[in-house]
Amino acid sequence: MSAVNVAVVGATGAVGQELLRILAERQFPIKSLKLLASPRSAGKKIVFNNQEYTVEAVAASQFEDVDLAFIAAGGEASKQWVPVAVAAGCTVIDNSSAYRMDPKVPLIVPEVNMDAARNHQGIIANPNCSTIILCVALKPIYDYAGIQRVVVSTYQAVSGAGYAAMDELQAQTEAYARGREVEAQVLPVKGLPKHYPVLFNVIPQIDIPGEQGYTKEEWKMIWETQKIFADPSMRITATTVRVPTMRSHCESINVETKTKLTVQECRNLISKAPGLKLVDDLEAQRYPMPLDTSGQDLVWVGRIREDTSLEYGLNLWVVGDQIRKGAALNAVQIGENLIADMR
């Protein structure tokens, strides 16, 4: 692959840091690297591939000689900087939700729909973390048996809300162990009036309220999945929930297929599909759990059972590191595919 000039916007955040780790690990062909962030973070030092970089404040002029920009600094930053970067000639892989549902913007999970990125117009959107994990797991089932309907309930880690939420769970744990008051200022949603402890709690709200009583996170899982599979007829409903884990989202997925798919066939499909790892042996107490999947690139699938309440149905338990495959790794994989096409 020919090396390219890369910028990472949001380099000091949880996803930005993971992006840098993955770019280094996978020896992404970088000619030059710019680490950009808000003026607040400018001047910070970050070591990448044994070389020290100084974080610079993001500005229009920064994009002039950049080929590929990873933007992971939240929706507002993306709305501001994505058009600027594209105007400067960059190809942008945007981690925010700002452009995902724009019909002109491809929304890509490489294992599912890399082809849809071919005719991009400068912006490629990286899907929501829970959506990516869901789509990677559904893909082999969709191709083999078709999907009629999906009911998904999530068990999402606090890191989905960034470093502040991880720090909050850490602080709550220490406060509890020392007999001090457990305080909450971040979760469920920074900026909303009410905050609840997540330690020893379960919070059925991720992101702000959307239409019809669903949260935005729930709509993201529904609409983004239909867009990624290019199949608006796929029926999906979602309930998204925060649990006190640091990293890795879990999903309890009920799938109604269009034709029969046995448990054994499903296991075979999962064990061969890209991006997935089959971990499924209840008798031996082997199933995916967040403590095991954190830091892993693959999405783990287990507890595969025939849904006895349907003619064609299965239950799956799916766990993936939502900062890696759910965000940073997926973005880097998109970048790798784009560069391979550029050759």
Added chain:
Amino acid sequence: MSAVNVAVVGATGAVGQELLRILAERQFPIKSLKLLASPRSAGKKIVFNNQEYTVEAVAASQFEDVDLAFIAAGGEASKQWVPVAVAAGCTVIDNSSAYRMDPKVPLIVPEVNMDAARNHQGIIANPNCSTIILCVALKPIYDYAGIQRVVVSTYQAVSGAGYAAMDELQAQTEAYARGREVEAQVLPVKGLPKHYPVLFNVIPQIDIPGEQGYTKEEWKMIWETQKIFADPSMRITATTVRVPTMRSHCESINVETKTKLTVQECRNLISKAPGLKLVDDLEAQRYPMPLDTSGQDLVWVGRIREDTSLEYGLNLWVVGDQIRKGAALNAVQIGENLIADMR
């Protein structure tokens, strides 16, 4: 109500202790009270209604003058002592799973099917904790619109596995905060070979493996719910999961009804139904959470949404204290109803 002679078997356990608290709170009409447990716990002192009782070892002779026995000492103890107590003339309310699916034994949630207890033959079974919470929430929906199919995923507290599991989560929390190794010896299932930390983890196994890749806990939710509603045609599938909370089980419930039930109608039904509390205002960030429901008698219901993937469907988020309504309170309510009938 005429007062009765009561025995509590398993008086030192998590459910037994809660039973005693609830019997006292609700001024259960007790003529005499015997606290029984394994020989290991015999001799322990327990204060009930400002009076000190000594725990005695359970034995056949202990049941001779008892009218009503609450047995909450696990399945093996129930298999041993329920027949003995019944032979001695006791009416037994059994908390274990040993007799629940016996066609001769009524399985009772008072809000749903108290009538089914009328012709009992000495044993009345108290359902599984997750089942009770599910059934109380489904009852008004079932009566109004009929239920075609239920998909439920649970978020269960460690106290469902007794004091040992609560102590384990407490110890793991303290160890983590002090930088010591987090050890696991109890969860997911005491006696099975493998144990996993529950702190910062999610474990998709509750109880031992059963048929077709489901755990016993999952089958309990399916089969017991069909028995309680006396409706084997009700289609149910379940995924049961342990999360790091101390008390109160959460359930993400997807219901397909037989006729249309709007969100507003469902809210009205829930707000009027016995045993339930409507806590449903996402805009105001009001929804049920374990930290709020612990110690509460009512099962809280919120996040009620139309399932846009179905013609007639709803999503609900339901949380209840599984030691109270999920076990001890339900047993005491059965006892109250039985005594009222005896008059």
